[in-house]
Amino acid sequence: MTAPHSPSTLPPSPARTHYAGDLRAEHVGQAVAVCGWVARRREHGEHLAFLDVRDRTGLVQCVVDGAHDLRSEYVVRVTGTVRPRPEGTENPALATGAVEVGDCEVEVLSVAEPPPFPLEGRVEVDETIRLRHRYVDLRSERMQRNLAVRAAAIGAIRGAMADQGFLEVETPLLIASTPEGARDFVVPSRQSPGEFYALPQSPQLFKQLCMVGGVDRYYQIARCLRDEDLRADRQFEFTQLDAEASFVTQDEVLAFITEAVGAAVEAATGERPGSFGAISWREAMDRFGSDKPDLRFGLELVDVTEVFAATGFNAFKAPCVKAIRVPDGGDATRSRLDDLTDRAKRWGAKGLVWMRVEADEITSPVAKFLSAEELAELRRATEAETGDLLLLVADSWHTTCHVLGLLRLELGRPPVTEGGFHFTWVVDFPLFESISDDGQPVPAHHPFTMPHPDDIELLDGATGDDLLAVRSQSYDLVLNGWELGSGSVRIHRADIQQRIFGLLGISEDEAQAKFGFLLDAFRYGAPPHAGFAFGIDRLVALLAGEENIREVIAFPKTQSGADPLTGAPGPVAPAQLEELGLRLLPRSTA
RNA sequence: GGUCCCGUGGUGCAGUUUGGAGUGCACGCCGGCCUGUCAAGCCGGAGGUCGCGGGUUCAAAUCCCGUCGGGACCGCCA
Numbered sequence: 001m002t003a004p005h006s007p008s009t010l011p012p013s014p015a016r017t018h019y020a021g022d023l024r025a026e027h028v029g030q031a032v033a034v035c036g037w038v039a040r041r042r043e044h045g046e047h048l049a050f051l052d053v054r055d056r057t058g059l060v061q062c063v064v065d066g067a068h069d070l071r072s073e074y075v076v077r078v079t080g081t082v083r084p085r086p087e088g089t090e091n092p093a094l095a096t097g098a099v100e101v102g103d104c105e106v107e108v109l110s111v112a113e114p115p116p117f118p119l120e121g122r123v124e125v126d127e128t129i130r131l132r133h134r135y136v137d138l139r140s141e142r143m144q145r146n147l148a149v150r151a152a153a154i155g156a157i158r159g160a161m162a163d164q165g166f167l168e169v170e171t172p173l174l175i176a177s178t179p180e181g182a183r184d185f186v187v188p189s190r191q192s193p194g195e196f197y198a199l200p201q202s203p204q205l206f207k208q209l210c211m212v213g214g215v216d217r218y219y220q221i222a223r224c225l226r227d228e229d230l231r232a233d234r235q236f237e238f239t240q241l242d243a244e245a246s247f248v249t250q251d252e253v254l255a256f257i258t259e260a261v262g263a264a265v266e267a268a269t270g271e272r273p274g275s276f277g278a279i280s281w282r283e284a285m286d287r288f289g290s291d292k293p294d295l296r297f298g299l300e301l302v303d304v305t306e307v308f309a310a311t312g313f314n315a316f317k318a319p320c321v322k323a324i325r326v327p328d329g330g331d332a333t334r335s336r337l338d339d340l341t342d343r344a345k346r347w348g349a350k351g352l353v354w355m356r357v358e359a360d361e362i363t364s365p366v367a368k369f370l371s372a373e374e375l376a377e378l379r380r381a382t383e384a385e386t387g388d389l390l391l392l393v394a395d396s397w398h399t400t401c402h403v404l405g406l407l408r409l410e411l412g413r414p415p416v417t418e419g420g421f422h423f424t425w426v427v428d429f430p431l432f433e434s435i436s437d438d439g440q441p442v443p444a445h446h447p448f449t450m451p452h453p454d455d456i457e458l459l460d461g462a463t464g465d466d467l468l469a470v471r472s473q474s475y476d477l478v479l480n481g482w483e484l485g486s487g488s489v490r491i492h493r494a495d496i497q498q499r500i501f502g503l504l505g506i507s508e509d510e511a512q513a514k515f516g517f518l519l520d521a522f523r524y525g526a527p528p529h530a531g532f533a534f535g536i537d538r539l540v541a542l543l544a545g546e547e548n549i550r551e552v553i554a555f556p557k558t559q560s561g562a563d564p565l566t567g568a569p570g571p572v573a574p575a576q577l578e579e580l581g582l583r584l585l586p587r588s589t590a
Numbered sequence: 591g592g593u594c595c596c597g598u599g600g601u602g603c604a605g606u607u608u609g610g611a612g613u614g615c616a617c618g619c620c621g622g623c624c625u626g627u628c629a630a631g632c633c634g635g636a637g638g639u640c641g642c643g644g645g646u647u648c649a650a651a652u653c654c655c656g657u658c659g660g661g662a663c664c665g666c667c668a
Contacts, residue, residue, distance in 0.1 A: 040628075048625040061628070072618085089626055097628085114619060116600065120629070123602045123617085127660055181668040201668090228667040346593060346664065406664085433668090446668050548661095559661065 007095075008057045015077065021058020023096045027082040032101060034060060035109070037139060038074045039119075041067050051106070053078055056144060059094060061085075062101040073136075075110035127550075132564040134555055146552045149268045150540045154221060156267035157241050157536070160260040166219040166243060171206035173199055173223070178514060180446065182226035185236070193581025199225040202533060204446065205518050207244040208490060211529040212521045219243040221536070230559045232548045233482055233538055237557075240485065244531030250473050250489050253530045254278075254425060257477065257487070261539065265421065268543040276477070278425040285398075289322075289405020291426055294481025296419030299324055299412040301404050304392070307377045313369040315351065318394035322404050325382045326411060329389030330356040343410065344393060349403040353392040357384040413481065417545040423479050428452065431472040432503075440505040441467045445474045447500055448518075450489040450530075459499060467503065477534055479542055485534025492526040494519075 007022040016035045023032065036055035043049040049067035052059045053076060062078045070076065080101040091097030116133050117125040119140045130137045137143055158168070177184045177198035184198035200206075202224045210218040222242040230236065241260060245253060258276055265273045284293045287300045301322045308316040326332075332340075337354050344352035355364035355378075362375045370378075384390055391407060393400045431451050432441035443449065451459060452471035459470060474488035491497045497519070501511045511519060537549040550556040557563055577583065 040630095042627045042630050043624080044627065044630080045624045048627085050627055050630085052628070059628095063626085086626065089628085091628060094628080114600070118601060118618070120617090122629080125601065126597085129601085129660095182666085204668095226667060229665085231667090232662070234667070342593095343663095348664085443668055449668095558659090560659080562659090564659095 010057065019057040020053050020055045020060040021095055023060050023082055023099055023101070025084065025098050028084055028099060030082050031079070032082055033077060033079045034062075034101065035077045036075070037112075038070055038072055038076060041070055041072070043067055050100075051076075051078070051104075053101075054139070058096065060096040060099075060101060061091075061094075062104045062106075064104045064106055067106075070106060070108070071112065071114070073112035073115050073139075074108055075112065077107040077109055078104050079107075080104035127558060128564050131556070131558060134565050138554065142551070146540070146544045146546065147554060149544045150536070150552050152267040153264035153540050153543065154536060156263040157260045158221065160263035161219040161241070161243065161256075164217070164256055164259060166217040166245070166256075167215055169207075169210055169215060169218050169220060171200070171203040171210075171220065171222070175200050175206075178205075180514070182228050185225045185227050188580040188582055190579055201226050202240065203242050205515070207242060207531060208448070208518060208529065209521055211244055211246045212524065212526050216247075217243075217245045218531075222533075230557065230561060233535075233541070235537070235549060235553065235556055236561055238549070239536045240533040241536060242531075242533040243487075244529055246527040246529045248528075248530055250427075250475065250530060253487060253489075253532050254475065257485075257532050257534065261423070261477070261484075261534070264539060265543060268540070273421055273423055276423040276425055278427050280428040281426055281430065282428065284426050285401045285405075289401040289403070289408055290481070291429070291476065292478045292481055292483040293424065293426075294409065294413060295422040295424055296414055296480055297412045299326065299408045301401065301408070302382045304378055304381050307374055307381055308394070311370065311374060313366065315353065315366070316370075316392075316394045318396070318400070320397040320400040321392060321394040322400045323378070323382050323390050323392045324404055324408055324411070325384050326389040326391065327385070328387045329411075330358070330387045332389055340391065340407065340410070344403050344407060347403045347406050348399055349393045349395055351393075352403075352407075353394075355390040355392070357386060357388040357390060359386050362390075409481065416480070416542060416547050419480065421479060421542070423477065426476040426478055428471045429474045429476070430468055431455075431470040432467050435464055435468065438505075439464065441503055443504060445472060445486065445488050447504055447506070447515075448488075448490045448497070449474050450491050450496070451500075456496070459503065473530070475532075477532075479539065482538050482542060483535075484538055485532060487530065487532025489528075489530040492522065492528050494522060497522070 007024060008019055010019050010022070012018060016033055018027065018032045018034055020034045020036050034053055034055070036053045039052040039054035039059055041049060041051055047065050049064050051062040051064050051067055051070060053062055062080060078101060080103050082099050083102045085098060085100050115136050117129055119136070121140055121142050138147070174187060174197040177186060177196060182201050184201065187197040187199065189195045189197060203220060203222050207218050220242045222240050223237055224240055225237050227236065228234070243256065245256065262272050265271070279293070281291055284291055286303065287293070289301050301324060304323050305321045308321050311317060341352040353364065353366050355362045355367065357379065362379065367375065378390070382390055391404070393403050395403070430444050431449065433444035434442045436442055450473045452473055455470045458466065462470070472488065474486065476486040477484045491500065537552055540552040541549045544552055546552060555563065555565065562568065
């Protein structure tokens with residue numbers, strides 16, 4: 001159902017001359033056979049009934065001589081003649097609404113129990129029930145459309161990557177566990193009891209090996225698995241476009257991915273997206289309090305640290321003070337403000353200061369601690385107008401941005417179907433995201449990320465906070481506040497790699513143990529290379545107007561990682577454990 | 591590891607704040623009527639361990655504790 005009012009091009013077969021949703025005025029007079037499910041039945045006495053027959057392409061009305069033995073979701077084959085509907089009974093809401101199938105013979109291919117929930121999609125059905133009967137849920141127009149959008153997007157991505165010279169290469173699912181990153185799913189080895197494979201969090205290392213192997217431009221529609229808590233935009237298993245190219249710059253990678261994403265968007269919506277802007281990580285954090293800014297709305301963060309540089313108000317004696325101005329938000333109730341304050345605290349702020357901007361004063365529980373000059377300057381800095389609400393957080397730069405960023409989403413985030421598609425690249429990520437308690441920097445991406453060329457010299461002799469200023473050649477693609485994916489220029493030179501490992505506190509032996517095969521490969525002639533990966537489930541969900549990637553996955557898991565349809569996860573037979581050399585711990589200590 | 595919301599015939603809800611007979615609504619289902627409907631219409635009917643366990647009470651869908659399931663989020667996701 002790519003475009004609901006244009007017929008599909010699905011081929012006929014001997015049993016089925018046409019798909020239900022394809023019938024049009026041009027078919028009038030033709031003898032046809034359609035196959036599908038009884039979507040609805042409207043009886044008008046013993047000798048007239050209307051049967052809506054549904055298949056992947058849509059619905060067509062069949063006029064039958066009595067339908068007493070035909071029930072919802074029976075599988076039928078209907079033969080008859082296409083005819084125009086009588087004057088005045090056309091249904092413009094239906095793609096097939098100008099015609100109907102008359103003189104029908106109905107063959108029941110399968111009877112069916114009543115469906116466990118309605119398929120009309122007018123109500124939200126409990127997730128367990130939908131997933132337990134996913135085979136029924138998939139018949140709904142919503143799921144059929146979403147699967148079609150997904151297939152169209154993936155097809156377009158394959159085409160775009162192939163057109164740009166990328167070679168599709170498959171990489172293994174059973175690999176060695178690496179200690180970095182997300183929690184691995186592990187698979188016990190039968191042939192080597194006590195040893196384990198891991199399922200890939202991504203094909204990262206293999207695609208770099210492909211570069212050493214001269215593949216030059218690699219891509220894969222890759223399944224990735226991470227044993228971390230599930231969310232609306234996260235499943236255990238998800239699908240990425242994974243890509244890597246040799247002898248290219250960051251800008252060239254961005255262009256490749258822009259082309260692939262653009263093709264996917266066009267395939268799904270019919271329109272090519274506008275150019276993707278780019279924003280530095282620093283600016284994204286400063287203005288939106290997030291490294292995945294939702295650019296569909298304003299409510300930007302305003303830095304007011306300087307306003308309170310010499311304040312007597314203890315709560316504002318902080319490295320960073322920022323504000324959000326909520327236009328006409330001054331009428332927020334006290335309970336709403338208390339709720340926002342609670343949230344801010346849960347998100348890590350010490351508190352939240354609110355101020356109502358009135359004609360000649362600012363009212364706030366803390367106004368009495370602030371000077372008239374400070375209040376006037378705050379008003380000027382935030383461009384506040386009468387009736388507005390100001391929300392302020394004072395803390396470290398990072399905490400202030402983070403909390404106000406979450407608050408901004410809470411206050412202004414539009415529904416997924418509103419505001420269009422606002423893509424942006426986020427560039428110039430820091431090489432290190434933080435310094436751990438033992439003084440070691442923590443990599444923001446992965447340890448093979450190339451430092452920014454202008455910042456490499458900063459690595460010399462740098463320690464502690466100086467390192468946090470070092471930028472990397474890594475980049476994220478963001479759509480409407482969702483991180484679609486990320487990539488980087490990789491380190492291909494042993495000397496730079498050794499310096500990074502040194503900074504990260506990874507010894508030569510340790511590096512060899514963890515990534516030895518990659519480092520070994522690099523000794524045999526590694527081209528400069530760079531790559532990217534983005535989440536296809538997330539892209540398709542947003543294109544389909546869905547808030548949750550479950551809606552674009554045929555058989556997803558619940559938030560607790562269960563599959564109500566198959567019962568996974570479940571126990572295995574003792575003999576299986578025995579064969580694998582495994583013994584279970586008692587539940588209380590597991 | 592944590593916070594919040596939800597759980598009532600097959601489905602979606604109301605009822606829970608303020609305890610008093612399983613009370614109600616819409617859809618679906620079953621039967622009947624009905625020859626131009628398309629969320630068909632009209633009449634009738636069936637269908638319940640109020641997620642589960644414990645507690646308080648003369649009395650619990652309702653209050654309390656625990657637990658299970660679903661959802662949203664923080665942490666986590668290099």
